Amino acid sequence: MTDVLAVADHRRGELRDVSYELITAGRVLANDTGGDLHVAVISGTVDEFAEKCNREGVDAVHTVEYGEEFDHGVYTQTTVQLADELDPQYVLLPNSVNGLDYAPAVASRLEVPIVTDVVDLESDGETLIATREMYGGKVETTVELGSPAVATVRGAEWPAAEGTGDATIERFDVDIDEDALGATVNGFEEVAGGDVDISDADVLVSVGRGIEEEENLEIIRDLADALDATVSSSRPIVDNGWLPKNRQVGQSGKVVTPDVYIAIGISGAVQHVAGMKGSDTIVAINTNPNAPIMDIADYAIHDDLFDVVPALTEQFQ
Amino acid sequence: MKILVTVKEVETVEDEFEIEGIAIADRYLGADLNEWDDYAVEEAVQLKEAGIADEVVTVTIGPGDCEQTIRQALAKGADRAIRVWDDALEGSSLLDVGVKTELLSAVVEDEEPDLVLTGVQSDDDSFGATGVSLADAVGYEWAAVVNHLEHDLEDGVASVRRELEGGVEELTDVTLPAVLTIQTGINEPRYASLRGIRQAQRKELDVQDLAALGVDEGAVDSALELTAMYEPESESDVTIWEGGTEETAGKLAALLREKGVAL
Ligand SMILES: Cc1cc2nc3c(=O)[nH]c(=O)nc-3n(C[C@H](O)[C@H](O)[C@H](O)COP(=O)(O)OP(=O)(O)OC[C@H]3O[C@@H](n4cnc5c(N)ncnc54)[C@H](O)[C@@H]3O)c2cc1C
Ligand SMILES: Nc1ncnc2c1ncn2[C@@H]1O[C@H](COP(=O)(O)O)[C@@H](O)[C@H]1O
Numbered sequence: 001m002t003d004v005l006a007v008a009d010h011r012r013g014e015l016r017d018v019s020y021e022l023i024t025a026g027r028v029l030a031n032d033t034g035g036d037l038h039v040a041v042i043s044g045t046v047d048e049f050a051e052k053c054n055r056e057g058v059d060a061v062h063t064v065e066y067g068e069e070f071d072h073g074v075y076t077q078t079t080v081q082l083a084d085e086l087d088p089q090y091v092l093l094p095n096s097v098n099g100l101d102y103a104p105a106v107a108s109r110l111e112v113p114i115v116t117d118v119v120d121l122e123s124d125g126e127t128l129i130a131t132r133e134m135y136g137g138k139v140e141t142t143v144e145l146g147s148p149a150v151a152t153v154r155g156a157e158w159p160a161a162e163g164t165g166d167a168t169i170e171r172f173d174v175d176i177d178e179d180a181l182g183a184t185v186n187g188f189e190e191v192a193g194g195d196v197d198i199s200d201a202d203v204l205v206s207v208g209r210g211i212e213e214e215e216n217l218e219i220i221r222d223l224a225d226a227l228d229a230t231v232s233s234s235r236p237i238v239d240n241g242w243l244p245k246n247r248q249v250g251q252s253g254k255v256v257t258p259d260v261y262i263a264i265g266i267s268g269a270v271q272h273v274a275g276m277k278g279s280d281t282i283v284a285i286n287t288n289p290n291a292p293i294m295d296i297a298d299y300a301i302h303d304d305l306f307d308v309v310p311a312l313t314e315q316f317q
Numbered sequence: 318m319k320i321l322v323t324v325k326e327v328e329t330v331e332d333e334f335e336i337e338g339i340a341i342a343d344r345y346l347g348a349d350l351n352e353w354d355d356y357a358v359e360e361a362v363q364l365k366e367a368g369i370a371d372e373v374v375t376v377t378i379g380p381g382d383c384e385q386t387i388r389q390a391l392a393k394g395a396d397r398a399i400r401v402w403d404d405a406l407e408g409s410s411l412l413d414v415g416v417k418t419e420l421l422s423a424v425v426e427d428e429e430p431d432l433v434l435t436g437v438q439s440d441d442d443s444f445g446a447t448g449v450s451l452a453d454a455v456g457y458e459w460a461a462v463v464n465h466l467e468h469d470l471e472d473g474v475a476s477v478r479r480e481l482e483g484g485v486e487e488l489t490d491v492t493l494p495a496v497l498t499i500q501t502g503i504n505e506p507r508y509a510s511l512r513g514i515r516q517a518q519r520k521e522l523d524v525q526d527l528a529a530l531g532v533d534e535g536a537v538d539s540a541l542e543l544t545a546m547y548e549p550e551s552e553s554d555v556t557i558w559e560g561g562t563e564e565t566a567g568k569l570a571a572l573l574r575e576k577g578v579a580l
Contacts, residue, residue: 011481100446100461101459101462103446104450105453105459107415107446108453109453113414114415116414116443117444129544134442134443135341136440138548140548143541144542144544145541149540183460183489185488186490188486189488193484227573241505245484246484248484253484255483259576260578284555292549295552297555298554298555299556299572300555301557312566316579
């Protein structure tokens with residue numbers, strides 16, 4: 001019981017980046033335990049996925065042919081059966097939206113503890129030491145747990161595994177209990193379309209919950225007009241219905257890479273940062289000098305947006 | 318139909334704070350109803366108003382101090398509340414997903430709801446795992462990160478949308494009984510009315526300990542132990558502009574001009 005089992009993540013025919021990051025995280029952990037790294041690819045074009053997952057450090061890839069897209073029942077049953085067969089010390093799953101939809105069920109069925117959204121992992125062979133954030137990234141913590149265990153890995157924390165490995169690629173014959181599949185996926189829909197594409201903009205004036213009221217958006221629009229820029233936002237602004245979904249930057253919105261991104265009253269939660277960290281120059285206007293957005297900002301003003309934004313607009317009129 | 322909503326009182330942190338040992342010092346902490354749970358309560362109350370649900374019950378694991386927060390859900394229209402707590406839970410550094418699952422399962426088995434609504438995650442320790450873990454433990458179906466629920470719930474099926482990454486939604490049918498983890502934006506949570514707040518004071522708030530739930534003390538030992546807390550090391554090389562508003566706005570304007578903005 002020293003092996004590590006990682007399960008790849010894919011959607012609509014594409015392996016998602018976190019799959020390669022899981023391989024890196026899994027290899028590091030397997031070095032700690034002295035075991036092998038197994039990777040499972042479940043559903044879809046598994047042979048193609050298996051070739052892609054055969055990167056340096058992978059000892060075995062298990063392919064499971066069953067359906068096309070993610071189905072949490074299939075993923076849960078398969079991961080549990082693989083774990084029963086391989087007896088891994090650690091099961092590593094992605095902390096993606098699909099990971100959230102089956103990792104806790106895998107842990108529950110294996111009757112082992114789960115630690116989620118980890119940004120670092122280490123094992124002394126018995127105890128797993130996981131690093132994770134709390135309070136929206138304001139603090140980092142370490143938590144310790146015994147083995148075996150399930151951990152879900154935050155995206156973009158580990159580098160993607162590279163090179164070509166010499167893993168064995170084997171078919172795993174899964175025995176799916178179809179009567180137990182109580183959720184049916186009927187399709188997908190793109191919801192962030194419409195009149196503007198914020199990912200085309202060179203300059204984004206992006207507003208967050210610090211704006212407080214819908215009426216106050218006026219000062220943001222004035223600034224965007226003065227700068228000939230496009231307005232975007234964090235999630236709460238869209239949740240409140242103040243701006244349409246196509247303006248949302250982040251994990252569940254758009255990924256943007258403008259020349260200049262001005263974050264106004266945005267704290268910089270990980271799901272927001274996922275959508276804008278590739279911007280060329282990031283400016284933050286925030287009253288809180290400890291807001292996580294400061295970690296990725298190039299320039300910052302620690303001041304009230306209701307003072308700074310009008311003053312800035314004036315400079316361009 | 319009965320709906321059970323899990324609601325958590327979360328800790329909020331002031332902008333400036335200090336860590337003492339493995340916790341943020343009490344004087345910098347406040348309390349609030351978890352943002353995601355506020356949306357879950359609203360969804361349940363709307364199902365009741367639509368005549369689909371007959372009863373909305375909330376359940377919270379937490380000490381007596383959190384009753385004010387629980388009453389917020391009652392003021393918004395939940396019918397009654399359950400609060401689970403026990404001396405055996407006192408002093409634990411972290412209630413992990415396994416412990417919460419154990420306790421909430423016992424409540425689900427007592428209440429036998431048709432639908433359980435949880436938040437996607439709690440704002441403070443953000444495991445994002447309790448709902449799906451609970452579903453599996455009690456043998457219910459589930460769906461995580463739900464941002465739309467069809468309110469007819471016809472033929473014992475919940476038609477939902479799951480919000481995936483990148484502006485894509487998954488359309489899924491879930492067989493009841495089920496647990497749905499609710500995403501923000503699914504509805505517009507109401508403010509409690511004065512009448513609601515008054516009524517909430519008279520609604521039943523039932524406190525249950527381990528014995529009442531029939532859960533062993535051994536089952537509530539957290540498998541996860543919190544061993545350190547610190548402020549994350551900043552890798553940032555941010556330039557902070559100091560001075561009055563005119564000055565800082567002037568510096569930002571100069572930078573923007575240098576970058577060719579608004580030329
Ligand atoms: C599955 C999932 C997906 C998600 N997807 C996304 C996503 O795609 N995009 C996204 O943005 N979020 C997403 N989130 C939500 C995310 O976790 C945060 O809740 C959200 O990003 C917070 O938005 P915010 O920064 O505007 O608000 P807050 O975190 O509330 O921050 C407000 C900020 O404004 C500052 N402020 C307040 N008043 C002033 C003032 N007068 N002047 C200056 N500054 C002020 C405060 O200091 C604070 O830093 C997702 C969450 C989950 C669980
Ligand atoms: N102590 C608690 N009491 C009641 N519900 C909880 C508690 N902790 C978590 N939950 C529920 O589980 C959801 C996800 O929490 P978590 O898995 O801790 O991120 C929350 O939105 C709540 O609905």
